[in-house]
Amino acid sequence: MKRIFAIILLFAALTGFKTVNVRRISGVVYDSKDSLPVSGVTVRLEGTATGTQTDAKGRYSINLPEGKGTLTFSFIGYVSQTIKPDKSDKLNVYLVRSLASLNEVVVVGYGMQKKVNVTGSVSSVSDVRLSEPPAINNRLSGRVAGVVATSNSKRQITSNADAAGYGLVAPAPADPQDESYKSITENGFKNPESEPLSTFSVDVDAASYSNVRRFINGGQLPPYDAVRIEEMINYFNYNLSGPSNNDPVAIHTELSAAPWNTKHRLVRIGLKAKTIPAGNLPASNLVFLIDVSGSMNMPNKLPLVQSSLKMLVNQLRAKDRVAIVVYAGAAGEVLASTPGDQKETINNAIDNLSAGGSTAGGEGIRLAYKIAEKNFMKQGNNRVILATDGDFNVGASGDDDMEKLIERERESGVSLSVFGFGMGNYKDSKMEVLADKGNGNYAYIDNITEARKTLVSEFGGTLFTVAKDVKLQIEFNPAKVQAYRLLGYENRVLAKEDFNNDKKDAGDMGSGHTVTAFYEIVPVGVKDDYSQSVDPLKYQKAAKANYSSAADEMMTIKFRYKEPASMKSKLSQVVVKDNPVPLNATSADFRFAASVAEIGMLLRDSQFKQNASYGQAIRMARAAKGDDNEGYRAEFIKLAESARLLAKTGAEESK
Structure with a gap:
């Protein structure tokens, strides 16, 4: 009798709870003018922190409580749309272009704000010139929206939600003056008679x-x-x-x-x-060298690194091997060289990483090369894969120091590929030098779609020379x-x-x-x-041109x-x-x-x-x-x- 009574109570308790049904809404966002897909559109569930972005083909997918919720679609240069899906699970959206909405936006620090909200805080609106350190030499005048906001207005807009609220995709770049790019002097026209x-x-x-x-x-x-x-x-x-x-x-x-x-x-x-063919690619001896310093403690840095490298792990075979080295204030090995088919072990090591501390990049590179050389495959692909924002500040950190270090290490036959992440203090100049001198390639991964392109779609071209x-x-x-x-x-x-x-x-x-x-x-x-010319030489007679037939x-x-x-x-x-x-x-x-x-x-x-x-x-x-x-x-x-x-x-x- 007690058993029957317990079953009755359990049944009654279960019937007292009503499951919440969730349906998945998906579709494509198009430009209303030319019907081409729009990538990078922010899709947000109103009144929540739930959101996503459209991929390279304009596609999106998002969970929506059954019978509830409206979706907001927003992107820079377009009028935002708020739509309540009907009974269909497919929802295609056509965004209308709007130059006016773009004119109302200024860039402030990590995000954006409507111009009306910051005009009281600008130092100047007309003919603004942004100062820049001589070492960066980026000619930044006019590259931001033409206003400079005070620190108070910068603090007002710092979150993705704030940016999305003005119809803009987030995250936005930080001040480019905090980023480092190698100065480029463009190739000019040359005369083939003097420089053939x-x-x-x-x-x-x-x-x-x-x-x-x-x-x-x-x-x-x-x-x-x-x-x-x-x-x-x-x-x-x-x-x-x-x-x-x-x-x-x-x-x-x-x-x-x-x-x-x-x-x-x-x-x-x-x-x-x-x-x-993928099956004929040589075995790989890989060392993941991962920057876990404090500067990587941002959603678009270490978490994106982890997701990206796990994509690469999924491509590996039993004959491939992976070791993991991390560096912050010091460098250390967190995973010894492991066969590529032990994916759970490798992925667990990646998932357990966290960021904090200074950045001993030089020490990390030396340790990664040492481990790669220890497990060297004579007929294989031996490579260190560095994932970082490039902000080295402990030990060998200057471009010249890092260049010499890599030039010495590459003689071992181990290549160095560099994957850059993040924004704000991004050091492109350092990472380009490292990949160049390390006989490897350099990619900037700004989202998970780019990670898939680099590490899945172009897997062979990225890693196999x-x-x-x-x-x-x-x-x-x-x-x-x-x-x-x-x-x-x-x-x-x-x-x-x-x-x-x-x-x-x-x-x-x-x-x-x-x-x-x-x-x-x-x-x-x-x-x-x-086509420039120079005066005739005084001490040399110009020889008559004698072109071939x-x-x-x-x-x-x-x-x-x-x-x-x-x-x-x-x-x-x-x-x-x-x-x-x-x-x-x-x-x-x-x-x-x-x-x-x-x-x-x-x-x-x-x-x-x-x-x-x-x-x-x-x-x-x-x-x-x-x-x-x-x-x-x-x-x-x-x-x-x-x-x-x-x-x-x-x-x-x-x-």
Whole structure:
């Protein structure tokens, strides 16, 4: 009888509770003008802290209590929409553009605020110039919204909720003056009679693009020196065929008119590395070197590092091995080298990390190399993967000190890849140097979608080298070329003698990677401000030019590389004829990459931008979007449109 009574009471108790049903609402956010997806839109459940963002294809998904709740959709440059979903679990939204809403926003510290709320706290509204430390040299004037707020107004807007409340995606960049970027002096036009050779190291980093995206999505134009045009171009994959023989890399070329000056030519050099099937990739000996110092104690730093590295762990096989080293005030090993199929063990070690303390980066790098060398795989991929915001302040911390340390350590055969995280005190200049000298790649991971792109979609190209010390040397024919200019690659330019010097370090290419480089050409006979002359020499008589009979050749491209296990380079070459095709007859890849280069010049306010414009570049990018299966090109178009709005607003504010 007691047992029956207990069952009755239990049944009665259970029936007294009513379960709360939750349904999952998903959909796509589009631009109402062109019906293209909008990435980075904040989707927030009204009256709660629950929220998400749209991915590169404009998709979102969010839990909603059954029969309750409204959703707010907001993004910079658009009118916010608040919608109560109906019975359907699918909700597509079309946002309307609004320049007016952008004009009402100023950037304040880590967030934004309506202009009306800070005009009483500004030191000046017209003709403001932001001061900058000489060491950074970022030419920041006018790159923020044109006002400088006092510390009181900065404290008023510090949270994601505050930023989202004004229709803006969060988080926003901090003051760029607290960030460090290496100064860039743009490549100028050169005369092929006096300088017939152009030599540079091939580079496949793409950190600059995702960092620029972070600034624009936060409502600011990036500092000029944060914009590296070659990295923006090479963020995207291009449809190039791989080598048909045993070579590791194939070379492709295209020649047309330059979109920003149709009297000039634009030459595209495209490289495609061979693709190694995932099952055939060599075993990896990896050391995760993770910055757990106090500066990493932010949601978009250590927590994002942890989520990103766990994505990488999911790609590993039993023959791969992972060790984990952390550093703060000191460095230590938290996981000995462990087989890649022991994912729970590795992920638990990652989950147990926490941030605090100073930053002994040099000590951490030395320990990581030591462990990598201890577990060295002769035929494998030996690599240290550094995850940090680059803020070293204990021990070897200067750029020169770190550079020398990495140059010594790379002789062991262990590469160094650098993944940058965070904002505010982000040290791009340090991380670019480390990856460059460590024979590795450099990526900036601003969100989990970027982590998936870098560590999952492009896993082989990110971590597995198929050609090392890759160099290009182009010889221009003065009979056809009056002047030439390499777009970007300023930090990769080599002396002409370095091309044949196998001891000279250069960039690497990974499995399946593509690399694009552009040269702008001034043809012979074109009147141009960029073709300069000097007075005749007094003590030397100028020899009469004697050009070869190859009158139809514009240039010869020489390509030099080493096999991954070789110390001796191989050489191949391609001739480019002076047979340009109309711009609309070029490949979609040519036109899209050219549009990225044009936007890059505008963001840098390049002295060589000539007739470049946001409108022209955006139209060309839209027409050349192609299949865009991952949505990255559509995302670029949205960024370019936002940059145009920000540039226009900045110009109006500075009046």
